[in-house]
Amino acid sequence: MKADPRETRLRERLETIRARSAKSSSWRSSTQYLGRLVNKSGFVPVRTRLSREDLAFLAGAREEVIAFADLGVRLLDLHRPQEAGGITSDPGSPIRRCRACMSRWPCPTFRTMAETLDR
DSSP: OOOHHHHHHHHHHHHHHHHHHHHSSSOOOHHHHHHOOOTTTTOOOOOOOOOHHHHHHHHHHHOOOOOOHHHHHHHHHSOOOEEOOOOOTTSSOOEETTTTTTOBOOOOHHHHHHHTTHH
């Protein structure tokens, strides 16, 4: 079966974002120190050496994070529970299925999102 070109394009974009992110430096350890340097104007004067990978990551990071957040919200809108109907032995806890993929709730998509974001 031939791959869908849209899937190929999306997969390539996601892999590029992942690779660019992995190559850039983490600022996590620096943020506690930098937080103490906020001046009266609300800015931190930063002098640092940035690699090409860091600059490439920073150039698109805001838009990529917004796009991923939008994607997550849209996936949650699609993959949400609904009552499956039918007879159940526990009327207080009816069987539920995902509206999009009809898997038992929580569906694999929802579980994967929850596991990834709860790390």
